[in-house]
Amino acid sequence: MLRVLTAVLGAYVLATAAVALLGVxxxxxxxxxxxxxxxxxxxSAAKCKKCHLKQFKSWSKSKLKTSFDALKPDQRxxxxxxxxxxxxxxxxxxxxxxxxHTTGYGTAHGYPAVVKGKTWTDAETARAALTEGxxxxxxxxxxxLYSVLKKNNKKxxxxxxxxxxxxxxxxxxxxAPCHVKECPTMPADYKFDFExxxxxxxxxxxxxxxxxxxx
Ligand code: HEC
Ligand code: HEC
Ligand code: HEC
Ligand code: HEC
Numbered sequence: 001m002l003r004v005l006t007a008v009l010g011a012y013v014l015a016t017a018a019v020a021l022l023g024v025x026x027x028x029x030x031x032x033x034x035x036x037x038x039x040x041x042x043x044s045a046a047k048c049k050k051c052h053l054k055q056f057k058s059w060s061k062s063k064l065k066t067s068f069d070a071l072k073p074d075q076r077x078x079x080x081x082x083x084x085x086x087x088x089x090x091x092x093x094x095x096x097x098x099x100x101h102t103t104g105y106g107t108a109h110g111y112p113a114v115v116k117g118k119t120w121t122d123a124e125t126a127r128a129a130l131t132e133g134x135x136x137x138x139x140x141x142x143x144x145l146y147s148v149l150k151k152n153n154k155k156x157x158x159x160x161x162x163x164x165x166x167x168x169x170x171x172x173x174x175x176a177p178c179h180v181k182e183c184p185t186m187p188a189d190y191k192f193d194f195e196x197x198x199x200x201x202x203x204x205x206x207x208x209x210x211x212x213x214x215x
Contacts, residue, residue, distance in 0.1 A: 040165030041109040058205035068132035
């Protein structure tokens, strides 16, 4: 009797464990699928232009726009010479430079990682064209989801766009990874002052927001 009971109990324990495992397995699957659906992607400055012409036009003339081109041969020659870099060299395949001179370097939707001996897929090549340089979404977050919300809801709450991937307002922590003394052209005592630089017209011109998005 005891034996039978143990066997039954054992089978029950095993079955419960199996159900629990399967259950957990499918739950993880669901969460991952869900997160994938919600994963915001970069849509490029051209898409932001439609609704933010003033910022787009001024940014288009900025150094941020051309910060990828700065890595090409014969660009920013004086700055490169002063930093003891070779102005004839092409730095656009150098990952140590690309991580700060492109948007979202090496992330799933950003500028694709450059790995020796590995060629990009067509999709990656297309993505690279959209993420060269420091464009809007490097500071404001990938825009595929929040731009759709704003289209239908001009009076959105800031917490709503943040939940969809926006960095609003941009903060010191979002600039920090790139604005540290790691770039060869930076002076030895380079220091980034967020409060001073955040409203710099070197980024773009500003326009006061029409609606109150607090909350
Ligand atoms: C992904 C890297 C990256 C991030 C993030 C980033 N920057 Fe930059 N920033 C650069 C690079 C690269 C340049 C140099 C552009 C050039 O000279 O080609 C630059 C240049 C600038 C300049 C100088 C423009 C000029 O006219 O000289 C300002 C101001 C600036 N960034 C502010 C910010 C602020 C504020 C943030 C955060 C809200 C920020 N950056 C986030 C990489 C970044
Ligand atoms: C940690 C991030 C970072 C890395 C790594 C980095 N850069 Fe930069 N780079 C910047 C930022 C930020 C600026 C703008 C600095 C400023 O506003 O003074 C800049 C500016 C420049 C400029 C413009 C200087 C000028 O005065 O016009 C050149 C050229 C440049 N970088 C080349 C390179 C090269 C080549 C490499 C790789 C060997 C590299 N950078 C690596 C962040 C980086
Ligand atoms: C280097 C970082 C950086 C880049 C690149 C950048 N912005 Fe900004 N943006 C900021 C900062 C910082 C603010 C000011 C936030 C604040 O007021 O505290 C701002 C503010 C804004 C605002 C709010 C209204 C205003 O004018 O202040 C809009 C809209 C905007 N940016 C759109 C854009 C668009 C569109 C692009 C690309 C064409 C872009 N930004 C590129 C950093 C950036
Ligand atoms: C369909 C139109 C539309 C598109 C596309 C769009 N936006 Fe906006 N955005 C808005 C509206 C509307 C507001 C609120 C304007 C106001 O209050 O005056 C706004 C506000 C903002 C703000 C201020 C955020 C805050 O509340 O602090 C930033 C920054 C911004 N947009 C960046 C971007 C960037 C970057 C892109 C591209 C990835 C983009 N937007 C695409 C319509 C759009």
